[in-house]
Amino acid sequence: MQQITQPxxxxxxxxxxxxxxxxxxxxxxxxVGHDGSEIILPNLPDPMGRRGIHIQEAIDACWAMTTSAxxxxxxxxxxxxKDDVTPVTFNGGNVQRIDTHLALGVGVAxxxxxxxxxxxxxxxxxxxxxxxxMPCRANTATATIESCLxxxxxxYRIWEIR
Numbered sequence: 123m124q125q126i127t128q129p130x131x132x133x134x135x136x137x138x139x140x141x142x143x144x145x146x147x148x149x150x151x152x153x154v155g156h157d158g159s160e161i162i163l164p165n166l167p168d169p170m171g172r173r174g175i176h177i178q179e180a181i182d183a184c185w186a187m188t189t190s191a192x193x194x195x196x197x198x199x200x201x202x203x204k205d206d207v208t209p210v211t212f213n214g215g216n217v218q219r220i221d222t223h224l225a226l227g228v229g230v231a232x233x234x235x236x237x238x239x240x241x242x243x244x245x246x247x248x249x250x251x252x253x254x255x256m257p258c259r260a261n262t263a264t265a266t267i268e269s270c271l272x273x274x275x276x277x278y279r280i281w282e283i284r
Contacts, residue, residue, distance in 0.1 A: 123141050123142070123144070123228065123244060123246035123247065123249070123251055124141065124144070125141070125251055125253075126140055126141050126146075126147060126251075126253055127253055127254075127255070128147070128253040128254055129147060130159070130169070131168070131169040132158050132159070132169035132172040132173075132174045133147065133157070133158060133174075133175070133253075134241055134242045134243070134253050134254055135158075135174065135175040135176075135177065135180060135230070135242040136150050136151060136154070136157070136158065136175045136180075137244075137253030138230040138231075138242040138243055138244040138251070138253055139175075139180045139183065139184075139230055139242075139244075139283075141244035141246075141251050141253070142228055142229050142230050142244045142245075142246065142283045143183070143184065143187060143189065143283065145187075150180075150183055153182075153183035153186045153187070154175060154179045154180070154182070154183050155179075156173065158172060158173050158174040158175045159172060159173070160172065160173040161173075177232070177281070180230075180281075181281075184283060189283055189284060190283070190284055191229065191230075191281040191282070191283050192281065192282050192283075192284070193279055193280070193281055194219070194220060194223055194279065194280050194281075194282060195278065195279045196216055196217070196220050196267070196277060196278050196279065197209060197210075197216060197278070198210040217267045217268075220267055220277065220280060221265075221266045221267055223280055223282055224245050224248065224250075224265035224266060224267075224280065225248045225264070225265060225266075226248075227245070227246075227280075227282040227283075228244075228245065228246040228247075228282070228283055228284075229244070229245055229246075229280055229281045229282040229283045230242055230243065230244050230245070230280065230281050230283070231243050231244075231245055231250070231270075231275075231277045231279070231280045231281075232277070232278060232279045232280070232281075233270070233275040233276055233277050233278065234275075234276040234278065235274055235275065235276075236274045241254065241275065243275065245265050245280070248264055248265050249264075249265055250265045250269075250270060250273075250275070252273075252275070
């Protein structure tokens with residue numbers, strides 16, 4: 123996977139998916155149909171008021187390239203009734219499940235930063251590629267939930283691309 127640095131503050135999702143799909147950010151924007159720059163909430167500070175790229179738009183871009191993006195949540199829940207939300211746990215552990223996908227797969231990870239803002243990074247070959255930095259803050263570490271947390275990224279969902 124080749125490192126791509128996001129061209130602006132609202133394009134981490136575009137850059138991460140572009141890396142995982144092995145295309146340019148410009149090509150990704152063509153597939154989505156916009157670059158996310160439109161200001162839709164002018165009362166919010168930049169870049170929070172921009173349209174950005176929604177994960178569902180990224181999934182459609184994957185489909186357009188005849189690939190799929192499959193979600194894997196770190197802490198999924200099941201809802202049986204209005205007030206009955208049950209956590210789902212996996213044999214071997216939830217963290218180990220995600221760590222295995224990070225080590226063996228290619229895709230993107232949705233994260234929260236230490237500042238409490240959303241961020242998206244790419245992963246491949248057991249490495250995290252962070253589009254907000256060059257060189258990437260996590261590129262030198264093995265892609266694990268623990269190493270990402272040490273680098274200020276709390277992964278809560280990954281999208282493996284095939």
